Amino acid sequence: MLCIVSCCESDHPPPPVPDPAEKWEVQLRKGSLELAILAALWSGPLYGLEILRNLESGSDLVVVEGTVYPLLTRLRTLGLVDSEWVESDSGHPRKYYRLTDAGRSRALAMTRIWARFSASMSSLLAPLHTADSAVPAISRQPVVTEKP
16 A cells, blocks of 8 residues: 655645634624524514524624524424414515513523623623723624534
């Protein structure tokens, strides 16, 4: 068996090394997506595209359909949301999602946990805010959350 290893330069550049801060931010956003969807549905039923738009307009979350629909299916399986097909004026039916009573309870519980966690983190991070003025600002580009 003959094995030849090329030591010549490849036509393809090496893949970019992800910035650890960006990777961490993506994971943080993924972890908060369930709460964000429950919050988007708090005011009433929405169909999938409305949920995506709500997440984009109400937060820095930029979520792709391939992430939201499996999560909505999981939330439905857990009994946190219900769904129903409704005929639309445009002629094709849309699947609307709404919170169940269990979903409303879960959203409230998650909100309490989020509030406690974010308050404690804000307290812990307070000294860094003064140090932050000496560090260049990190751009606040929306991060696309991909399928978990």
